[in-house]
Amino acid sequence: MRILHTADWHLGRIFYANYLTEDQAYVLEHQFLPLLKEARVDAVVIAGDVYDRAVPPVEAVELWDSVVTRVASDKRIPMFVIGGNHDSGARLEVGHTLWAPSGLYVWGTLRHLQGPVIVNDAYGEIAFCPMPFSEPKSIANYLFADEANSPDMTTHGQHSYDEVYRLWGDYVRGQVPKGMRSVAMAHAFVSGSAESESERPLIIGGSYAVAAQAFSGFSYTALGHLHRPQRAGSEVIRYSGSLLKYSFDEAAQRKSFTLVDIDEKGGATIEQIPVEARRDVRIVEGAFTDIMNDEALHQRCGDDYVMVRLTDTAPVIDGLARLRSMIPQVMTLELTGRMAVNDSDEDMTPNFYHLSERDLFGQFAVAARGEALTVKEAQYIDALWDRINKEEL
Template structure:
C-alpha cells in the first residue's frame, strides 16, 4: 500500500503579520493534489495541526474544505485526519459521520473514536489506528483512568482503548513529541518540564507510525518506521535550512516499510541573508521575492535600514544587527538628577555610538540647535 503522510499544515498561520493562506493553497492545490495521482497514492494521512489555532480564520476553513472535497470527490482516496494540539477536536470532528461515507476519517473527540479502519490492497488488510492529541486530564476523565498523569500515559491509554487487530499490517497516526526529537521554534510546547515527551515504545507493533507535531522531517527514536513528515511550509526563520515536503510510505506484503521524502516548493522561500549593508544592497540576488530575515554585520547604525532593504527585497520581514547588540553601551558615569539637557544629550550620543563623542562640526550644529530651542521658549535648556 502506498501512503502519503503529511502533517502540520497550520492553515490560517500568520507570519510576521501576514496570513500564509495563499502560500498554503499553492502547495496544496498545485503540488500535493497532483502528487496523489502521479504517485498512485492509496491513502492520505494528515497527522494533526490542520489549523494553526482552535478558531481558525474563514479563509483557512474554506481552503481545507476545498482540499478535502477534491480528495474525496476527484482523487477518491481515503483520508485519515487527527487533531493536533493547535486544533479544536470538537470543531474538527464536525460532520464526522457524513464524511466517513466519502472516505474521510477524522480522529478528534474521544467519544467519536473507533479503530481500526481497515483498507484492502492486493496483499490483504491494512488497519489504521487514529490517536489524536488529547490533554492527559481529558483522557484521565473520559476513561476514568487515574494512572494517566502525563502525555505518555495518556497516549498509552488511548492505544489500549483501541481494538487492536492481530497479525495484520497496521498504521498508527499520532500527534506527539517522541523523546529525542529535534524541535523548532515555531512549535507550541505540549507541556512544561518534560511531561510532554513520550517514548517511542508507545508505537511498538505497528508497521508504520505517521507522526505530527515536530516541523522538521525526521525519524523518531531511531526507528525508520516511526517518522515525522514535517510541516507543510517553513513557519519560522529557525526552519530556514529545513527541506519541507511530504512522505511517501510503501508497505509491502510482510509489513516492511520503504520511505521517501518528496519536497514541496513554496511560492516564497524563507531565508536568512547575512553581510554588511552595502554588500547586500549591491550584490546580485536571484530570489528577491523570498521572505527574508536580514542579519547585518555592520557595527555602525544604518539609518532607515529596513525601508532601504525593502526597495530591493520587498519581503524583508525582520532585521537583526548582532554586532551592535554584542558590544553594548558604555557605563554611565553621571547622575541624571544633577545633569542638564545638554549633558544628557551628549551622553546619549556617546552610548549610541559606542563611546565616541561628537565631532567639532557636530558640536557646532548641536550648539546652534540648543540656542534656537532656548530662544523659542525652552526655559531651563541652558
C-alpha cells in the same frame, strides 16, 4: 499500499503580520493534489494541526474544504485526519458522519473513536488507527471509563504523557486483528526528537515527552506536531514535518511530503518528496552597505521571506525600511554586530546620561549622515536649544 503522510498544515498561519493562506494554497493546489495522481497514492494521512488556531479565518476553512472535497469526492482517495493541539477538535470533526461514506475520516476528539478503520489493498487488509491529540487525563478517562480501579498514571499530581501513551498504544494495538498490518496516527512529542521555534508546547509545565516504544508494533506510525521531517526512534515512526517553514530557525530545513509503501508483510519503505513552496524563508547576514549593494543577493531573495542579521557595530538609521527598498519581504532585522560588542565589553557602551542635548544631537548627525555638523549648523542648533530652554523656564 502507498500512503502519503503529511501533517501540521497550520492553515490560517500568520508570519510576521502576513497571512500565509495563499502560500499554503499554492503548495496544496500545485503540488499536493497533483502528487496524489502522479505518485498513485492509495491513502492520505494528516497527523494533526490542520488549522493554526481553534477558530481559523474563513479563508483557511474554505481552503480546507476545497482540498478535502477534491481528495475524497473527486479523486476517491481515502483520507484519514486527526486533530492536533492547535485545532479545535470538536470543530474539526463536525460533519464526520456525513464524510465517512466518501472516504474522509476525521477524528478531532476521543468521543467518536470506535476502533480502527479497515482498508483493503492487493494484499489484504490494513488497519488505520487514530490517536488524536488530547490531554493525558482525558485519554486516561477514555481508556478506563468502565473500570473502577484504573492504574495510577500521575507524577506529582499530573498525568504522565509517557505512561498514558504507552497504555493507549497497547489498547489500540489490541483492537487490530492479529497479523493484520496497521498504521497509527498520533500528534505527540516523541523523546529525543528535534523541535523548532514555531511549535507551541503541548502543555504548560510538566513533561509531555513520549517514548517511541509507545508506537512499536505498528507497520508505520504517522506523527504530527514537530515541524522538522525526521524519524522518531525508528524508521517507521516518523514526523512528516510542516507544510511550510513557519519560523526563521527552520530556514535550513527541507520540508517534504512522506510517501510510505507498505508491502504484503507489513514492511514499510519511505520516500520524501521535497515541498515546492512559492516563497522560501532565508537568513541574510552581513554589513548593511554590503547587503544594500549586492544586486545578486537581491535577485536571489526575490519575494522570499527574509531575516537580516547586521554585523555593523555602528547604528544604522532606518535600516529596515531601507533594506525593504532592495529586498521587499524583509520581515525582521537583528543587530547582531552591536549586540556582540555590548556583550563582549560593557565598557564600550556609550553612557548617554552624561551628554548634553547638543552633544546627543551632534552624535545623531554623525550617525545619520556620516559627517559632523558644520560650524554654521552647530551655531543654528545652539540657538535652537537656547530658545527651547528659555521657553521651558
